Amino acid sequence: MSDTPFSRFLGDFRKNKVATGAAIVVALIVVLAVIAPLVTPQNPYDLAHLVLRDARRPPGYVGSAGYTHWLGTDSQGRDLLSAIIYGLRISLQMGVIAGAVAFALGALVGCAAAYVGGRVESLAMRLVDLQLSFPAILLAFVMAALFGQGRSQLILALIFAQYAYFARTAHGAAAAERQKDYVEAALSIPLSPWRVVFKHMLPNSLPPLIVVATVQIASAISLEATLSFLGVGLPPSEPSLGMLIANGFQYLLSGRYWISIYPGLALILFIVSLNLVGDQIRDQLNPRLHR
């Protein structure tokens, strides 16, 4: 095997058993979510497949369609396992889209501010700091409340709540790169500012951004679930995991635990795995731990 930085990185990663396991879980969940229609016994949002007689049945119940509901059914007779996999699909979509846009926006703001410098830099970073002083959940909650229900509105709220983390990180890294000789050299050739920012400063600021990204995608998914649970997130027609848990809440008190618990366990498994992978990447990219 060739000794590229990436293959060395993979080799180091594999040494941590827990993180490797977590990475496998994340990969499995992503694959499951992507191929959901092929693996689930039922399309939980096709009303023609729902039988009200099967509603609120405990795990292991054999439904009228002939197959076993391993995780039980919800209040409308949906197979919970199918609903969870479809819910993961929506949660993952929201997390990845919001995370990716926030990443791009934050990296752009941070790097551009570091490049331009001066008053623009301090003003932009002051705004970012100001935003960081508010908790993300509060910002997302307020934004979601102001924008109203809906997929794109929720994504906007999540981006707004999260881009500042990327901007701060990108700015820190890019400001350090800006001082280095190779950037000065590139500027004095002269290469265009765009080229210097995107081809030189940004790629060298990527490692800390990647660490922030794993954490922020996990937190976007968690935020989305929380907002949907509170009723300011996705509309009921697009049930993410948070919505499934919220729907099960009223049945929890009458002992029908499975409607809320299993979606929650799926959510936690996903978030914990993402965080473990993120922790490991952070440790590996942190130069202070390698001396």
Place this chain on the structure above:
Amino acid sequence: MFGFLLQRAWQACIVVVAMSVLVFCGVHAVGNPVDVLISPDATQDIRASVIAQYGFDQPLWRQYLGFVGRLIHSDFGRSFVYNMPVSELILSRLPATLELTLAAVLFASLVGVPIGMYAGYRPHSFVSRAIMALSILGFSVPTFWFGLMLIMIFAVQCGCMPAGGRGETVSLFGTEFSFLTADGLSHLVLPALNLALFKFSLMIRLARAGTRELMLSDTVKFARAAGISEFTILRRHVLRLISIPLVTVFGLEFGSTLAFAVVTETIFSWPGLGKLIIDSITSLDRPVMVAYLMLIALLFTLINLVVDLTYALLDPRLRKGRA
């Protein structure tokens, strides 16, 4: 120093004004409160008169100026739903939220810090590893789901704790408090635990990191050489030194705990501010929404200002002002 103070205070004022414009316009972009206020079969005349009464026919900037004008006289308007002054409504809900938040933050620090110190003191023992694993879980488990689990285990399965509400309250200085009665206390335990979870994990991690670093320092080495007992070293030296960053985080996190109270209050039907804002969003109660958001904006601006000024007091380099 005075110049720095003035500059920061001025910036804070600008932030609050900008927030007020944002909040006001944002809230007015959502839904039409006229539909909530008037029954659908009201005549055109009644509709027009109600619209005029609330000033909805005015252009937005004029509504905003009117809002600011009333604000100066500390009048937040009347809630559409409860039909009482918003300031009274918020003041009546505030103690419940503060009580819950305070209980959660106190629990997180009083229990979390000793546990974290233990984990830092013996970083390689099995118990410490278990503590750290649990704290990762504490970071990852969404607050709302943890709340559901608490209800399921303690209220539904074993039936030893109430699932929601505030229980019996005692009036003290004109406000109601839960923690003074046994019934109220039992109602407080689960929501407080739920709200504390995140801070709890945070405190454990911070205390552990600080203790671990300090145990290798000269201070501890010399204290040991002097024959001071390990417990005294931990209590008198380590705890004091790690408490400086802990107190900072404590202050900063108090605000975000208030924000998270929205989730906990919804689950445990705790009659505080968070529940009020959720209800007012679903019922399009504009004055309450605006007042709540303004209050939060004001609170956070104030917290930031205090933090900035404290840092400036502690670190003279910051006083020269980075604009």
